[in-house]
Amino acid sequence: MNAVLARLRRIPSWQLTLGLALLVLGFLMAAQVRSLVPRAEYSSSELPPLRQTAQDLQDSQDQLKQQIVDLRAQIQAAEQQGQGNSALVTALNEQLRQARLAAGLVELEGPGVVISLRDSTQPLPPDAAPGDELVSAADLRRVISELWLAGAEAISVNGERIAASTALTDIGSSVLVNSSYLQPPYEISAIGPPDLYERLTGAPGFLSFIQDRVQQVGLQLGLLRSDTVDVAAYTGTVNLVEARPVPSSVPSPGPSNALVPPGDGGSP
């Protein structure tokens, strides 16, 4: 026993360092080889051109959105140049300002919460389905619904505003919002009343989301309250093809009598 210890003590320190470094090297090489396997599979197929096409389309989408933001700003400026001409123009400009705010075309700042969601890195529980470890569109919809129910007045996810026409859907391991391809981590920014945080964290629906998806599956949830939450402007289309205005004999939008049953042409 003593002989062994004495022998060990005689090993020079550089050999120990080298041994340790070689050990780490071995681990890294193994990790490297394993991570190379799926990439080699990809490169043999039609994937690279598809990926390039998707990337190009994504880039032109970003450009188009920027163009829309710029044009909307120019239009607003042009509209206001007519201001002072008449009381009517002034009133219309004010109504337009309000309508743009209501439609979500304006970036907002205010008190609220920011929720971050990341995929789970834990081993899945035995009863979970494959893919359960990923943040899905359904997860984002659940959290967004809870935020609305808690009184939020404006929400965006990774810079995409949740507007009247916004849908959230899964694509592969990621999510499309307003037809934009988002990647985790997802950051949900919501502006609302001062007690939004308390209302959200006390809501049974939000607590059951935490239990199902955070505690059981291991999604990583971050919750932050702030007085200066930024909610992005909607940069998509505001276009109607089927929807038409109702002739003005309906004076103010009444909740029950304005809804015409099917079959009736909808004429007032």
Next chain:
Amino acid sequence: MRSRRGQLAVAAVTFALGLLLVIQLRAQSAGGGLDALSSQDLTTLIANLNLHNAQLRDEVSGLKDQLAQLTDAQTSGQSNVGELEAELQRLRLWEGADPVRGRGVMVTISGPISPDAANDILNELRLAGAEALAVQDQRVVPGVVIGGTTGALTLEGARLPDPFRIWAIGNPPNLQAILQRAGGLVSRIEVSEPSVSIEVGEVNVTLPGSTRPLVPADGKPRL
């Protein structure tokens, strides 16, 4: 001499280690994004991007026309009241401030449906291009969601009846197809919630404007 050789060996190994570490970290950070998608997902994404970019291009050309009309009116000294009114009407219809009418679908839901499934139907209709939505007599705008618990749904604080109806204005075949196709949302709900039945039919309908205040009160425009 001996320690010199040892130092060289340690240096060589550390160099290799550093190199591998960088490669490994790079490989991992590149793992996200488009690289993670299968060819089927990429094809879906491309189709989606193509469609959406076409819509965005239409919006850009519409906005360019609008801007041209505004500047023309200004240079010729005319009033731009007409353009302002048209823009206001378009925005108020789209955001749900004013009543709206058109072709679409009516979805009748009977039985104890979960709030998540009911909200999924709204999401699916938006995905298929719904331009205006209502649940019963309430226009659906951002912030209006179906709440409560399975069998006791609520909307804007009031109990929803059973059956209840969702209305959508938009291209009727598209709206019907997304809900009723094989493996579509209706069949998925009817499998996971077997006592729920969902009917979808084409309609011509008028939906009310929202009764909610739509202009944000807590958030201020960022300049």
